[in-house]
Amino acid sequence: MSTTYEYYSRNRRRKHRSLTLNRRDFMRASLVVPAGAALYFGYSALRGNPVRAGIVGTGNEGCQAMIDQSPPGYLKYVAYHDIRPSQIARGRRSFVSLYGPAEGNTVRFFDKYEAMLADPEIEAIVIATPLWTHAKLAIQALKAGKHVFCEKLMAHNITEAKAMVRAADQAGKLLGIGHQRHYSLLYADAVKNIEQGALGEVKFIRAFWHRNNALLDPKTNELRDAWKPTIPTEDEAIRSHVKDWGYDSLEQLVRWRLFDRTGGGLMAELGSHQLDACSIFLGHEHPVAVSGLGGVQFYKDDREAFDHVYCNFEFAGGKVVSYSSINTNQMEGYGEVVMGTRGTMMVLNERDVSIYNESDPKKKERAMAQSAATPTSAADTSNKAIKETTKISKPGEATMYSAASTGGYAAAASKSSEVVSRGYKEELEHFAYCIRHPEEGQKLRCDGRVGLADAVMALAANVAIKKGQRLEFKESWYDPASTDVPDEVPKNLDLARSVPTRQKSLPV
Ligand SMILES: NC(=O)c1ccc[n+]([C@@H]2O[C@H](COP(=O)([O-])OP(=O)(O)OC[C@H]3O[C@@H](n4cnc5c(N)ncnc54)[C@H](O)[C@@H]3O)[C@@H](O)[C@H]2O)c1
Numbered sequence: 001m002s003t004t005y006e007y008y009s010r011n012r013r014r015k016h017r018s019l020t021l022n023r024r025d026f027m028r029a030s031l032v033v034p035a036g037a038a039l040y041f042g043y044s045a046l047r048g049n050p051v052r053a054g055i056v057g058t059g060n061e062g063c064q065a066m067i068d069q070s071p072p073g074y075l076k077y078v079a080y081h082d083i084r085p086s087q088i089a090r091g092r093r094s095f096v097s098l099y100g101p102a103e104g105n106t107v108r109f110f111d112k113y114e115a116m117l118a119d120p121e122i123e124a125i126v127i128a129t130p131l132w133t134h135a136k137l138a139i140q141a142l143k144a145g146k147h148v149f150c151e152k153l154m155a156h157n158i159t160e161a162k163a164m165v166r167a168a169d170q171a172g173k174l175l176g177i178g179h180q181r182h183y184s185l186l187y188a189d190a191v192k193n194i195e196q197g198a199l200g201e202v203k204f205i206r207a208f209w210h211r212n213n214a215l216l217d218p219k220t221n222e223l224r225d226a227w228k229p230t231i232p233t234e235d236e237a238i239r240s241h242v243k244d245w246g247y248d249s250l251e252q253l254v255r256w257r258l259f260d261r262t263g264g265g266l267m268a269e270l271g272s273h274q275l276d277a278c279s280i281f282l283g284h285e286h287p288v289a290v291s292g293l294g295g296v297q298f299y300k301d302d303r304e305a306f307d308h309v310y311c312n313f314e315f316a317g318g319k320v321v322s323y324s325s326i327n328t329n330q331m332e333g334y335g336e337v338v339m340g341t342r343g344t345m346m347v348l349n350e351r352d353v354s355i356y357n358e359s360d361p362k363k364k365e366r367a368m369a370q371s372a373a374t375p376t377s378a379a380d381t382s383n384k385a386i387k388e389t390t391k392i393s394k395p396g397e398a399t400m401y402s403a404a405s406t407g408g409y410a411a412a413a414s415k416s417s418e419v420v421s422r423g424y425k426e427e428l429e430h431f432a433y434c435i436r437h438p439e440e441g442q443k444l445r446c447d448g449r450v451g452l453a454d455a456v457m458a459l460a461a462n463v464a465i466k467k468g469q470r471l472e473f474k475e476s477w478y479d480p481a482s483t484d485v486p487d488e489v490p491k492n493l494d495l496a497r498s499v500p501t502r503q504k505s506l507p508v
Contacts, residue, residue, distance in 0.1 A: 037426045043433045046074045051432040054079035054116045055126040056137055058091025061151055062128035067094040069424040074432035079108045081116045083245055086232035117144040130256035131264050135160035136495055142167040149176040149431050153268040154451035158485040161455045163496040165448040165480040176431045176444045177451025179276040180423035190353050194281055199340025205321045206337045207274040212330035227257040258303040265305040266325040272458040277336050278321045287313040289472045292465035298327050311461045350422050453478055460486040
């Protein structure tokens with residue numbers, strides 16, 4: 001029996017030796033297969049003018065993902081709004097860098113969100129603000145007749161997430177939620193592997209996002225904590241105004257992830273990504289129950305957000321997803337390990353996928369018996385497909401990433417130069433494509449209802465973790481028209497009530 005260290009180092013070696021296609025390779029392939037992701041996800045080049053968009057929130061995600069990785073041929077920013085001077089300036093720098101100085105400086109800054117919404121030129125609003133603001137900003141935009149793309153987690157509580165879905169339905173506008181794995185070719189292919197039976201029957205998924213903030217920052221010699229950034233001096237200018245935007249303090253505005261009223265902790269920020277991935281792997285099945293535990297086990301300050309969380313989701317048929325997010329060890333990074341009767345798939349850091357076959361002492365006999373039999377059932381046919389697309393390794397070894405669904409890309413992978421995408425560009429491309437081409441009736445891969453289901457998983461887990469209890473899921477939690485929710489109902493229900501549960505046209 002090998003130690004964990006030996007296991008990892010051996011597997012690392014194997015991966016280098018035999019894993020031939022990783023995310024980078026995949027994206028390289030997109031270069032030689034024009035509009036690779038678009039083709040893969042069923043859309044094409046946008047016909048007509050790019051969708052004119054405004055963005056609210058030009059912080060880290062707003063600038064680094066929603067602007068820097070936006071697809072100018074599909075979506076063009078014409079306006080933006082933020083409230084922190086440092087981030088307003090940062091937004092401008094991002095537009096200049098994306099569009100060049102002449103055009104970047106014409107992207108209009110609005111100091112009032114309502115004024116940006118009133119601009120008839122703007123067709124869509126991208127939201128990249130702290131969690132607790134999502135529902136309000138999204139519902140305002142939908143009511144103003146804009147399509148909305150809102151960063152994950154969809155909302156701070158399920159009551160407001162449901163109101164967002166209803167607002168989109170009533171406005172007849174698109175609501176996309178930014179769980180980018182729905183537009184990652186790497187994940188799409190991982191799902192194909194599972195669907196085609198490469199792993200056999202899956203009973204257990206272990207998902208994790210582990211960071212080590214105990215290692216001192218070499219520059220400051222202090223504990224690392226991306227959730228507690230230094231407050232830029234230029235933001236001091238708004239210290240006395242932050243209450244106008246609903247914040248208790250400038251610290252809460254800048255470090256919103258640390259506080260329950262403004263953030264949703266590790267499950268909302270990190271866990272939701274992996275629960276989303278697991279739900280994709282399990283065919284969007286809803287869990288039966290969740291139990292959990294956690295706490296502030298490491299930091300010694302006034303934070304409310306737990307720095308260690310652990311939870312187990314039970315699914316029908318005895319399937320379990322076990323999730324952990326910790327701040328004191330980074331050995332594994334982040335990813336999902338999907339364990340089936342025939343093999344294990346490891347998806348690590350949104351970058352590498354490897355499949356390890358289960359050791360099968362009867363493999364030869366089974367292979368011989370299998371080749372003698374003519375495939376008749378659908379299952380037999382899919383097994384045949386796997387053999388054709390997967391290089392089967394020796395028992396226990398890593399196979400190459402099969403690229404079962406994208407043989408063309410796999411073939412092209414080694415020839416092209418580097419392009420890396422985690423799905424941000426593609427999610428915005430498809431959002432814009434669906435706005436411009438409604439006649440095609442395409443559906444967003446992560447729309448409000450999918451985002452709601454992800455929010456239910458993350459926020460129900462938070463309840464289980466906080467109470468240290470097992471919580472059984474109810475189907476009504478996923479129904480936008482039901483007031484039934486797993487988490488705390490907001491004290492002020494004005495926002496949720498501003499979007500009635502039934503559309504006026506429906507009989508009551
Ligand atoms: N999909 C992903 O992989 C991913 C990764 C990181 C963050 N996110 C999400 O993106 C969102 C933003 O995260 P971030 O890391 O960029 O945070 P951030 O603090 O860096 O940026 C938030 C920005 O919103 C602005 N803001 C705050 N309240 C506002 C208000 N009422 N009106 C207008 N602007 C306001 C802030 O000034 C700031 O510029 C969060 O929902 C987060 O969960 C998603």
